[in-house]
Amino acid sequence: MNRSVLIAALFSLILIACRKNDGPSRPKVPSVNDSMYFLFKDQYLWNDVIPDSATFKPNSYAKTEDMFDALTGFKKQDGKNLDKYSFLDDGTVAGEIGGVSGGFGMDVNYNYVNDVRVVSVYPGSPAYQQGIRRTWRITAINGNTNLSYDGGGSNPGPNVKRLIDGIYNSSATTLTLEKPDGSSVTVTVKAAKFDINPVLYSTILNLSGRKVGYIVFNEFIVKDKAMPYIDPVFDNFIANGITDLVVDLRYNGGGAIETTEYLADLIAPSSVGTNISVMYKYYVNATLTAHQYSNYFKERKIPGSTDTWGDAFDELVNYPLWPFRKQKTLNLSKVAFIGASGTASASELLISVLKPYMTVKLVGDTTYGKPVGFIGMTIGKFDMYATSLWTKNKDGYGDYFNGMIPDDANAVAGTDNRFDDYSKDWGSTDEVYLRRALNILGVPLPATLMSRARVLGPGSDRQLMLRNPMPDVHFKGMIETRENRKK
Secondary structure, eight states: OHHHHHHHHHHHHHHHHHHHHHSOOOOOOOOHHHHHHHHHHHHOTTGGGSOOHHHHOGGGOSSHHHHHHHHHTSOEETTEEOOOSOEEESSHHHHHHTTEEOSOSEEEEEEETTEEEEEEEOTTSHHHHTTOOTTOEEEEETTBOOOOOOOOTTSOOHHHHHHHHHHHSOSEEEEEEEOTTSOEEEEEEEOOOEEOOOEEEEEEEEETTEEEEEEEEOOBOOHHHHHHHHHHHHHHHHHTTOSEEEEEOTTOOEEEHHHHHHHHHHHSOGGGTEEEEEEEEEEOOHHHHTTOOOHHHHHOBOTTSSOBHHHHHHHHHHSOEEEEEOOOOOOOSEEEEEEOTTOOTHHHHHHHHHTTTSEEEEEESOOOOOOEEBOOEEETTEEEEOOOEEEEETTOOOOOTTOOOOTTHHHHTTSGGGSOOTTSOTTOTTSHHHHHHHHHTTOOOOSOOOOOOOOOOSSOHHHHHHHOOSOOOSOOEEEOOOSOTTO
């Protein structure tokens, strides 16, 4: 009897267990690491070097940031990481490309060992509203006058660190500044949100019968936010019949590709027409080209859209060419660009796409080198920008990973003219890079270049210029912001 009862009880337990397993299994919710890994691998330009999930083990990384860094470290060139581009963000970049930034709205750097200058100021920013302008010399920060250069990079000296913290890591800072006329002013700047005006400066220079349009364009915010600032400048250039054009991109790290297209359409000669001439072509990895991405990529919805990420990249594969769409013109056959180490991505693309259609000259210093771009993806608390798009112009030019070299590089090698001079204001014909741009366009130059305003100190001043002691806080890249590129 006891044996029969035991067998019956065991049989009942087996039936219960079977019933529990008969129903549909609860789907496993992918971790942030899993999600990021699969979205990264499917779109990554160099995904052929990324291990499969079982080998890589995304969830073996305690921090998602560490996992992402590991993924971007697989692609090598000459034994070094090629991918200096991909990054994770907290939403700051999306806001900035959307036309809103925060902080003081100014950048500073050492012109010489004992000479700290304001490099640039966004119009309308907190610093601008306090009257601060490019060229102003900072003589004290929060009452401390010891700002002499004492080392930069990853281990700055106390003086440089004081400057960095005061300008880039503070919500409020009191500055004493010396103006170009020698007078001094003390102001307190408070960090705040502000709308980005990407046009830092524009003018028309009248030089020996030539009318030279000059624009300092600092960031490719989305087109609808940029147009109200761009259009008045170019309408003025057109109305006044400029004969030459200089576009200053020396601090422009890039941004929205659609705004690059807009500027290219304005600058290009009328011969490019509308929907006739190729501006550039997108290239993606072999997986996307063959539409062989994972089910995860195929099914994951773009936030706020009925389309999936697979749909978005299918469109890039099916419509890789972008044409010029000419609407108004300057009637110019040549243009000079000013670039430097901060000139990247969408800025370099603007220079590149015009080369097949007009004479394009570059002066300044070697650019950053970034012919690749992103489509931003929100995953958990992160915005992921994985290198996925490679742009090349009509002639297939796009292999400038080491930067674009200025056309007059040999002529200025070993001279002070190679370096940006923060003591000269925008539009001054004594400013080194503008002067070089005018020279390469064949515009007659005014009187001899004035000497650099400098405050001498110990050490090699020229090497100081190369060390760039201030942090590079600006986004560098080009982002495809449109869900539908055909519109």
